[in-house]
Amino acid sequence: xxxxxxxxxxxxxxxxxxxxxxxxxxxxxxxxxxxxxxxxxxxxxxxxxxxxxxxxxxxxxxxxxxxxxxxxxxxxxxxxxxxxxxxxxxxxxxxxxxxxxxxxxxxxxxxxxxxxxxxxxxxxxxxxxxxxxxxxxxxxxxxxxxxxxxxxxxxxxxxxxxxxxxxxxxxxxxxxxxxxxxxxxxxxxxxxxxxxxxxxxxxxxxxxxxxxxxxxxxxxxxxxxxxxxxxxxxxxxxxxxxxxxxxxxxxxxxxxxxxxxxxxxxxxxxxxxxxxxxxxxxxxxxxxxxxxxxxxxxxxxxxxxxxxxxxxxxxxxxxxxxxxxxxxxxxxxxxxxxxxxxxxxxxxxxxxxxxxxxxxxxxxxxxxxxxxxxxxxxxxxxxxxxxxxxxxxxxxxxxxxxxxxxxxxxxxxxxxxxxxxxxxxxxxxxxxxxxxxxxxxxxxxxxxxxxxxxxxxxxxxxxxxxxxxxxxxxxxxxxxxxxxxxxxxxxxxxxxxxxxxxxxxxxxxxxxxxxxxxxxxxxxxxxxx
Numbered sequence: 001x002x003x004x005x006x007x008x009x010x011x012x013x014x015x016x017x018x019x020x021x022x023x024x025x026x027x028x029x030x031x032x033x034x035x036x037x038x039x040x041x042x043x044x045x046x047x048x049x050x051x052x053x054x055x056x057x058x059x060x061x062x063x064x065x066x067x068x069x070x071x072x073x074x075x076x077x078x079x080x081x082x083x084x085x086x087x088x089x090x091x092x093x094x095x096x097x098x099x100x101x102x103x104x105x106x107x108x109x110x111x112x113x114x115x116x117x118x119x120x121x122x123x124x125x126x127x128x129x130x131x132x133x134x135x136x137x138x139x140x141x142x143x144x145x146x147x148x149x150x151x152x153x154x155x156x157x158x159x160x161x162x163x164x165x166x167x168x169x170x171x172x173x174x175x176x177x178x179x180x181x182x183x184x185x186x187x188x189x190x191x192x193x194x195x196x197x198x199x200x201x202x203x204x205x206x207x208x209x210x211x212x213x214x215x216x217x218x219x220x221x222x223x224x225x226x227x228x229x230x231x232x233x234x235x236x237x238x239x240x241x242x243x244x245x246x247x248x249x250x251x252x253x254x255x256x257x258x259x260x261x262x263x264x265x266x267x268x269x270x271x272x273x274x275x276x277x278x279x280x281x282x283x284x285x286x287x288x289x290x291x292x293x294x295x296x297x298x299x300x301x302x303x304x305x306x307x308x309x310x311x312x313x314x315x316x317x318x319x320x321x322x323x324x325x326x327x328x329x330x331x332x333x334x335x336x337x338x339x340x341x342x343x344x345x346x347x348x349x350x351x352x353x354x355x356x357x358x359x360x361x362x363x364x365x366x367x368x369x370x371x372x373x374x375x376x377x378x379x380x381x382x383x384x385x386x387x388x389x390x391x392x393x394x395x396x397x398x399x400x401x402x403x404x405x406x407x408x409x410x411x412x413x414x415x416x417x418x419x420x421x422x423x424x425x426x427x428x429x430x431x432x433x434x435x436x437x438x439x440x441x442x443x444x445x446x447x448x449x450x451x452x453x454x455x456x457x458x459x460x461x462x463x464x465x466x467x468x469x470x471x472x473x474x475x476x477x478x479x480x481x482x483x484x485x486x487x488x489x490x491x492x493x494x495x496x497x498x499x500x501x502x503x504x505x506x507x508x509x510x511x512x513x514x515x516x517x518x519x520x521x522x523x524x525x526x527x528x529x
Contacts, residue, residue: 013135013195020193021135022144025128027189028087030151031094031182032121037159037318038175040292041311042167044300048464049172052107053455056422058226059107060293063114064415065222067122068408069215074123075130075404076207076263079397082196083131086123091190094120095183102176122411126403129387131194133399142388146329149384153322160311160318168308209255210263217248218412225419233423264408265401273393274402276519277386278409283512284346284382285413286421287353290505291317291375293418294425294498295356299368301459302361302495313365317372317379324380332388339521341381346513348378353506361495389519417508421501429497430454436492438485444472459490 013021039046047056070090078086097117104110132144166174224241231237256262268274299310332338352375359367386406394402433453458464465487472483 017193017195018135020189021131021195022193024087024186024189024193025131026148026151027182028091028124028186029128029148030155031179031186032124033152033155033322034159034182035098035117035121035179037155038163038166040163041160041296041307041314042163042172042175043293044297045167045307046110046172047107050104050107050110052110053458055107055111059111059114060289060418061222061226061415062111063118064411064418065219066115066118067125068218068222068411068415070119070122071126071407071411072214072264072401072404073211075126075400075402075407076261077400078127078130078404079400080206080261083127083134083400084190084194084196087127087131087190087194088187090120090123090127091183091187092120093117094124095180095187098176098179098183102173122407126400126407129391130400130403132387133391133396133403134195140333141391142329142332142384144329145387145391146326146332146384149322149325149329152325153319156318156322157315160315161308162311164306164308164311168306205261207256207259207261207263210252210259213248213252213255214263217245217252218415220245220248221412222415222419225416225423263401264405265398268394268398268402268405271393273389273520274406276515277390278406280346280512280516280519281386281406282409282413283508283515284349285410286417287349287505287509287512288379289414289417289421290353290356290501291372294421294501294505295368295372298359298495298498302491302498303363303368304459304491305365313368314372316369317376320373320376320380321383322380324377325384328381328384329388332385338385338389339519342385342516342519343513345378345381345385346509346516349375349382350378350506350509350513352378353502353509356502357499357506359499359502361491421504424500424504425497428500429493432493432496433489436489438482438489441482441486444482453486453490459487459494 043059044056047053047059052059074086074090094117097113097115097120100113101110101117104113128148129145132141132148136144163175166172166178220241224238224245227235227237227241233239252264253266256264257266296310296314299305299313300307305313328341331341352371355371355374359371387403390402390406391399437453453468455464458468468486469480469483472486473480
């Protein structure tokens, strides 16, 4: 049998199977997109409502840690036991976590519930793209990988505004309740449409040691960086955890080099295309986190724009991020050329981050919309190219591992970057605040009021600002001047902290751009690696 005939046989599915398979993965990916897009814009107000502003960075780091672990582990499991069963498990975890999130009585409970939901979401992201690789031969993958951005685009277009509207007019808990019908629909369609393609080789065993060591190494890395948000970098807690993490990573890679079924196959890491993309993806997560997490904070805190309107301002970034993948997929399918889009995408995204450094409280809204458009235009082509190049760079037997690994590097960056950026925010904010608070405030305000100002997100909490105004007016005989001066000092300090975050994000994006310039050139889209 010729190679072409073998390939045809390998990808032979009925039209009905392919249609239902596409419906299932489109629905699953759209559900993840709904959660990400609505909760990103709503997270600052959720933290304020549950009195969890001091744990804001943890609300991103902990779920991202879980997502990082499950991407690589579930990717390997899907190669061994089939995509269908792994998708079902991930959907059930998402459903449980979503229900618990809606019922959260406090912010710590919400973080735990979000971690459970992240277990499912983290597994689903690489799995849906691996299903595309199962259903279609290499020549057709890029088109469908691009089209998979359509449900992402729908919720990206409506998600931020919907999230802002629900938070401002109803209650943030409704955002979680609205996700439940979507998850139920996915639970119905996945068993019908997704082929199991289970490997029935009984000699294949789970790499338990690899799973344990990657969990230890990744978790200690992220917790160490998260501790740096509250402790000095040279403290025992941070340095001790970083040392444990380093030892854990060394042992993990030694274990994987000798494992029969490594959870992260060394053959994937040795692939030049994969390693270049993975490193650029990790660095670029600092830039995208600055845009996703701190740009809305800048709009709401520094420029005093409502959650609802800030959702509209950031919508172009999300929409272009989603829909630019569609033409990118078609271009690659027709020409097999991708490097020029890589270089242009990373270059435009780096430029947009450097532009953000120039923003201040008086920057016109049109400028914010323009930079959101610019960033979305640059970032939009990157996820599609990542998926297509990685899938065509490794053998099909390693597709689940490769997709899980690329998302692992993305999630590790998404987990570590908030801790580093949050630490930068706190140091910069407190330094600026100590210099800008009005004279005599400490003589008038009590210790509780002064401590409340140490939180850089106090401007996002309407109740906290009302309490501050009431307290200061009581102390000054209803004179509002001191409150106005204090509020402006907090606003200036927040602006200073976020600007430093934009600097770090821009530098990391520049590094990612330089790295991606070294990626190997175009491949033949019709060949199976």
